[in-house]
Amino acid sequence: MRILKSTKPQTDEWTQCLIRVKNDRDAQQFAMLFGHFAPRVKAFLMKSGASEALADDALQDAMVQVWNKAHLFDPTKASAATWIYTIVRNKQIDAIRKQRRPEPEDLPWATTSPVDPADIVEMSQQEQKLRSAIKSLPTDQRTMIEKAYLGELSHSEIADVTGLPLGTIKSRIRLGLERLRREMRLGKS
């Protein structure tokens, strides 16, 4: 049986799911998000050196934060996976490495102008392209990227990580920041 797929570009399903958690505080949607991400988050934490007990604990902390901070999620800036990654990374630094994590000054994302849905779709598309690009890399290069993010770089090939095709994502984020700065200036005057 063939399933006809719409060719219209779409936002990935987990980003849509997190948007519903954000807007509707929908526990069922959160449970779906949990079902998808929690086993990955736990694996990620254990690969970064946490014991199973610590990973179980940190995973719950991280997922509680996903719920509590959902209002800060900006789908024009990141996919659900990327946003959840930043929460898990910070949890790993804080709970497992016992260090502080300095973050850049927060920007007031809640601006007056409504979000253009096309920007959400576009960001999601770009991230999906990045994921396919990473998937199609030779295995050892892909392993190196994973190692870099799990804090176990053991070779000099960090260049493999810095050579990724990030140009389009970077320029989209840049555009978003420029628009935000413009609005902030307008808001002030």
Next chain:
Amino acid sequence: MTSVNIRHHLPEAVVAAYAAGTLPEAFSLVVASHASMCDQCRATIQSYEAVGGAVLEQVDHATLSPDALAATMARISLGDGATAPMPAPERKTIFPKPLMSYVGGGPDRVKWRRVGGGVKQAILPCDGEATARLIYIPAGAAMPDHSHRGMELTMVLQGAFSDDGDRFQRGDVEMGDDSLWHIPVADPGEDCICLAATSAPLRFKGWVPRLLQPFFRI
């Protein structure tokens, strides 16, 4: 707090390590301070975070404890962590916000110690792998002789300095290593304040050479 005049940005490998969460705290403080003023580097950080998102999507699945979701939902319904304290409105200083939280305020809160030649410094509390400090160089003065025993990432917060033909002003960062012998000199006219992260010499065999290899071609 952005500056369009920034000409010296963070090395890409440093940004990647920051996004991956593997950079020592002192260096992360410089990265966060610079990105608070520089949208170009902020965007680069976020694009490397998208790589982290891809890694999270592609990592294996671990088996959860059977009550993991129920326990998480229980904590959510108890309001666990839901009442994040509203940050007190902070007055503007020359320090970017991440730095202010380490100093406990602006430049007037810094506990300077004299190190000679009118130069002052203050060590900031960071985890042991690397040291963060604020450096105060009087206008027109040179940094006292200091050898890089490891890597150093310096950001200008006030004034400007020149180093080996390059000029660094507010927001700019300079990356140095022990192959670089240099004497930064503050511009005349205004005292120069910098934030610097230095890797501890014992840790030199750790992440730093690997990380910077593609840049310095060591």
